[in-house]
Amino acid sequence: MLEDRDAQFELLICKLSRLQDLDAQDIEALRKLPLEIENVGRLRQLIRERDEPTRCCILLKGFAARHKVVASGARQIVSFHIPGDILDIQHLLLGKADHSVETITSARIGWIPKADLLEVAWQKPNIGKALWRDCLIDASIFREWVLNVGRRDAKSRIAHMLCEFVLRCEAAGLGDRHNFELPMTQTQIGDATGMTPVHVNRMLKVLDTQGAVARDRNRFEVVNWDQLCRIADFDPVYLHSAAA
Amino acid sequence: MLEDRDAQFELLICKLSRLQDLDAQDIEALRKLPLEIENVGRLRQLIRERDEPTRCCILLKGFAARHKVVASGARQIVSFHIPGDILDIQHLLLGKADHSVETITSARIGWIPKADLLEVAWQKPNIGKALWRDCLIDASIFREWVLNVGRRDAKSRIAHMLCEFVLRCEAAGLGDRHNFELPMTQTQIGDATGMTPVHVNRMLKVLDTQGAVARDRNRFEVVNWDQLCRIADFDPVYLHSAAA
DNA sequence: CGACAACTTGACGGGCGTCAACCGGAGTGG
DNA sequence: CCACTCCGGTTGACGCCCGTCAAGTTGTCG
Numbered sequence: 001m002l003e004d005r006d007a008q009f010e011l012l013i014c015k016l017s018r019l020q021d022l023d024a025q026d027i028e029a030l031r032k033l034p035l036e037i038e039n040v041g042r043l044r045q046l047i048r049e050r051d052e053p054t055r056c057c058i059l060l061k062g063f064a065a066r067h068k069v070v071a072s073g074a075r076q077i078v079s080f081h082i083p084g085d086i087l088d089i090q091h092l093l094l095g096k097a098d099h100s101v102e103t104i105t106s107a108r109i110g111w112i113p114k115a116d117l118l119e120v121a122w123q124k125p126n127i128g129k130a131l132w133r134d135c136l137i138d139a140s141i142f143r144e145w146v147l148n149v150g151r152r153d154a155k156s157r158i159a160h161m162l163c164e165f166v167l168r169c170e171a172a173g174l175g176d177r178h179n180f181e182l183p184m185t186q187t188q189i190g191d192a193t194g195m196t197p198v199h200v201n202r203m204l205k206v207l208d209t210q211g212a213v214a215r216d217r218n219r220f221e222v223v224n225w226d227q228l229c230r231i232a233d234f235d236p237v238y239l240h241s242a243a244a
Numbered sequence: 245m246l247e248d249r250d251a252q253f254e255l256l257i258c259k260l261s262r263l264q265d266l267d268a269q270d271i272e273a274l275r276k277l278p279l280e281i282e283n284v285g286r287l288r289q290l291i292r293e294r295d296e297p298t299r300c301c302i303l304l305k306g307f308a309a310r311h312k313v314v315a316s317g318a319r320q321i322v323s324f325h326i327p328g329d330i331l332d333i334q335h336l337l338l339g340k341a342d343h344s345v346e347t348i349t350s351a352r353i354g355w356i357p358k359a360d361l362l363e364v365a366w367q368k369p370n371i372g373k374a375l376w377r378d379c380l381i382d383a384s385i386f387r388e389w390v391l392n393v394g395r396r397d398a399k400s401r402i403a404h405m406l407c408e409f410v411l412r413c414e415a416a417g418l419g420d421r422h423n424f425e426l427p428m429t430q431t432q433i434g435d436a437t438g439m440t441p442v443h444v445n446r447m448l449k450v451l452d453t454q455g456a457v458a459r460d461r462n463r464f465e466v467v468n469w470d471q472l473c474r475i476a477d478f479d480p481v482y483l484h485s486a487a488a
Numbered sequence: 489c490g491a492c493a494a495c496t497t498g499a500c501g502g503g504c505g506t507c508a509a510c511c512g513g514a515g516t517g518g
Numbered sequence: 519c520c521a522c523t524c525c526g527g528t529t530g531a532c533g534c535c536c537g538t539c540a541a542g543t544t545g546t547c548g
Contacts, residue, residue: 050481066387068387068388068390068391070391070395070396070477071477072477074395075395076390076391076394076395078387078390078391090380090383090384093373093376093377093380094377094380094381094384094484095484096481096484098384098387098388098481098482098484099387122369122372125366128366128372129337132337132376132379133337133338135376135379135380135383136334136337136338136379137338138383139334139379139382139383139386140334140338140342142383142386142387142389142390143310143312143322143342143343143386144312144342145386145390146312146320146322146386146389146390146393147312147314147320147322149390149393149394149438150320150393150437150438151314151318151319151320151438152314153503153504154503154504185525185526185527186526186527186528187526187527193394194393194394194395195504195505196504196505196506197526197527198504198505198506198507198528198529199503199504199505201527201528201529202504202528202529205528205529217513233314233315233316237294237340237342238342240338240339240340240342397535397536398535398536429493429494429495430494430495431494439536439537440536440537440538441494441495442496442497442536442537442538442539443535443536443537445495445496445497446496446497446536449496449497461544461545
């Protein structure tokens with residue numbers, strides 16, 4: 001079980017290494033962090049809006065999303081997450097959760113106490129920088145999403161969401177764009193792009209007919225990446241090489 | 245001029261103090277930072293998308309906004325800023341600007357070299373925490389904006405933007421909600437809420453007729469704060485007391 | 489007083505939401 | 519093995535919110 005534990009850390013170390021060079025001591029410090037592993041099912045709420053979390057959660061396997069709700073009950077997904085992502089790093093320094101986090105597939109979660117992670121962040125500047133930079137890239141993606149739901153039409157919005165997700169998955173070594181499994185439902189795509197599931201369906205069909213993507217059951221393929229990017233008005237600068 | 249220089253720092257110190265307790269040494273370190281002051285006119289581009297800034301800018305007087313553009317040329321404002329705000333703290337750790345920053349009124353700007361600010365952040369943990377927390381609150385506001393443009397209708401969207409702006413201005417000691425000057429044009433409100441200026445105008449009129457706000461020239465008054473909040477579905481939790 | 493930016497208002501049209509029905513696959517229980 | 523249920527996907531009809539276009543007004547600055 002110990003080597004299994006080490007294996008779980010690899011994902012996190014790999015992710016942080018891409019954000020900032022880490023030396024042996026940094027990695028050692030990371031490995032010493034307490035990590036509680038939990039396997040959970042689909043649609044499991046990990047953090048509820050208004051909670052005051054005492055630990056951070058890291059996604060080790062599966063997919064997750066963060067969302068907020070309006071008074072009428074409508075949901076808005078503000079980000080999707082893939083293995084290696086830290087799901088609520090903002091709670092290191094913010095008390096009350098301003099949004100919820102839930103899995104969209106069955107998943108494996110690693111829990112690290114806030115206090116321990118915070119301590120390491122300040123003792124090991126490289127780790128602090130990596131975490132801080134992670135927050136900043138997070139924010140950059142939110143900005144792009146504001147633009148996406150604010151100023152693109154339905155087809156572009158979905159195409160953009162697909163481009164981003166495919167690119168991040170590829171970078172993390174999860175399948176390739178030509179043979180892909182979209183983990184989210186059309187309703188969830190709608191919640192992420194500010195649309196109804198019905199219209200998501202219509203637009204996916206258009207992307208399919210136009211030859212940008214192909215769908216079969218829950219398999220998904222990007223047939224023409226350049227075309228999809230053009231439709232999406234996609235420019236990966238905002239990912240800040242997090243997916244390069 | 246020296247005491248004037250000190251006065252300029254007060255805004256920044258005040259802002260960071262609200263985010264994290266600072267001791268005398270922290271404040272001393274801040275005051276020692278190189279700060280270049282510049283007075284600029286309205287609609288001055290401070291940072292252009294794709295720039296690689298070597299210094300951070302702080303808004304000392306006036307108002308500013310950050311925005312992105314889509315291929316078609318449509319603009320999306322992703323945040324408004326008031327005196328005391330750090331306009332591009334993300335460039336401390338990210339190389340290339342993923343969006344532009346420009347003033348929306350005439351303004352006074354303070355420039356601090358990236359390297360110096362970064363050094364202070366790591367030497368003085370309180371300052372680092374304050375800056376980091378500032379980034380996290382920034383991100384939280386972006387999330388709320390994704391929700392705003394994604395899932396609220398036109399009237400609520402504008403009302404929400406107004407609630408947030410009024411609250412932040414009040415917290416910073418700039419006028420009160422009953423006698424207020426909105427620094428942005430209706431076009432800019434539209435760019436922030438993902439709407440056309442024409443429809444912004446229509447919705448402002450509705451808010452006026454319904455007795456939530458009152459307008460006269462460029463004066464602006466919140467007549468019924470509770471009603472405005474109700475229309476906006478406004479809950480200030482996401483500001484994380486940055487404006488409380 | 490002319491020029492210009494910002495605001496205002498009306499008419500019209502389209503993109504997307506809403507409602508409703510149906511299908512197909514996965515899981516469940518008999 | 520089959521019936522049943524349920525969730526997610528698919529498609530069509532219809533309508534509204536908001537975008538578009540256009541014209542006029544107001545305030546400001548030279």
